[in-house]
Amino acid sequence: MIPLIACDDIWKIYRIGDVEVQALRGLSVTIEQGEFVAIMGASGSGKSTLMNILGCLDQPTKGQYQLGGVEVGRLQPDQLAEIRNQKIGFVFQSFNLIARTSALENAQLPLFYRGLSLKKQRALASAALERVGLSGREHHTPTQLSGGQQQRVAIARALVTSPSLLLADEPTGNLDTQSSHEIMTILEGLNRDGITIILVTHEVDIAAHAAREIVIKDGQILSDRATQGRSQ
């Protein structure tokens, strides 16, 4: 079976004037469908850069990245948008909900770009909100929700399309311990249902929710191992 993610010798080089920053330096990794991976590493080590490439928001400068057997490296912006819409869900550290817009409409957003009927959009978004424990809050706007609740809306938005891959870049970075725990419980549940999850975090106890832990240093993989915390 082909792996969900296959990165081979990925480089990401930023050039600012004469200065060259090598954010990723020949990184290779394979992730199977259904895995729960935590990525750790020092600040500036290239975690977010890798996540952006895995999420098809960005493309590698060199190297090959196959998502579900499809080479992503040379696709056009609109084709990447299509893949993000069909296969990927994002959860960001800063929630990134659309302001003054209800939880339901925020959760609907990816479906909106699929051109589904409004009725279908609402039904699926309600179900997603229910799944993250927010039924009854459909019509609250972001400012009327706590940080943990906002992040749960963001997760609902990520899973509303039933993606095969959910990427979370420091999803608990802005949350207290209690809310962080709730978010991780939700992610664990989603992973049990078969969604592949890749999570960036600085906290060891958060990483412990994952089954596999990859540590990155200076744009390369320093270690890649199964965690003891939780077995598949």
Added chain:
Amino acid sequence: MATFVWLTIVTALRILQRNRLRAGLTMLGIIIGVGAVIAMVSIGEGAKQVVHEQIASMGANVIIIWPSAANVGGVRGAQGSAIKLTVADAMDLKRKIPVLTETGWSKRDVLQIVNAHRNWNSSVMGVSPSFISIRDWSFSRGGSFTQADMDSATLVALLGQTVVDELFDPGEEPIGAVIRIKNVPLRVIGVLSPKGQNTYGQDQDDVVLIPFTTAERKVFGTLFLGSVQGIYASTERAEDVPEAVEYIREVMRSRHRLRSGQPDDFTVRTQVEITQVQEGTSETLTVMLMIIASVSLFVGGIGIMNILLVSVTERTREIGVRMAVGAKRLHIMMQFLIEAMTLSVVGGCMGVIFGILAARLTTVIAGWPTIISGDTVVTAFGFSLVVGLFFGLYPANKAARLNPIEALRYE
């Protein structure tokens, strides 16, 4: 796609409502521009209709000859210069120019008209019967005087409706009544059908017509018999007018013994020319409004572009999120284009209302007729749509070209 467009319009309206003041100020240019387009076209259409009615009522085949205002310095004596047009001129024109079907003449004075104990100052015109038919006057009561009345200078009069209203009680029979002008008794034999105001705003019904001979011999007391103030001529067909005008100038110059190089001592005007002057006035106004309209629409467009650029910057993160969840360039582009067009169309709607009000106000205040046609409204509306589309294009494109990562990272 239909759902997408529909929901985007709803979102755009929501954003617009949220920033009501900002949107209102942005739309001001569009409102004024579209308003000016509507006012402009309806005033222009109104003026055009008046002109056409005027030509129809006066007759497109009417030619008017006036003594020229230009002074022929020193060639004639002081008295001679007063007699520039004569009855003989009019009769000679008719005789020598076959395309003229009729010539008529008139002489006018403002005098007091008395009926029993009422009086009224009005324009009294001594005219030939042919003048009445050339000017196409008809009668609501009674009828015209005849050549026989002319020959024997009968004491009869035809009254305009305004004069009747001023001198007679409502329901009182004017026909057969005897009125006095400068103490001369004149029997009323006809009442002219009302013509209303002319394009200069004069009441064409405030008039008394009497036979020319009666006027010069018995009422006005003219020094020089046979002098007239205006000669009217008509042709069978309107197409013959330019040719007739040429002949008239030739005959008149030879009758007045003007050497080549000397200017005409008369002016020949056709009805079409006279109304053109009027049309010219409204054209000036139309051009002015057109300039206002295009400047306003342009400024309005720039306003929309500006506000959209602000909006794109303010919502950079939102654009990033939308891209992250799968919005394609066209989606982002359309979102901002629809926002621009919503602004301009809402502005356009308000402009339509504003323009209709302005046109109505013009009618009420200046007394100019205005015509608001469905076509005008649709055109103005189309204009606002195009402005929104055109000026929305740049910001929309700018938004669509954002890099998703940079947009997401935007502070």
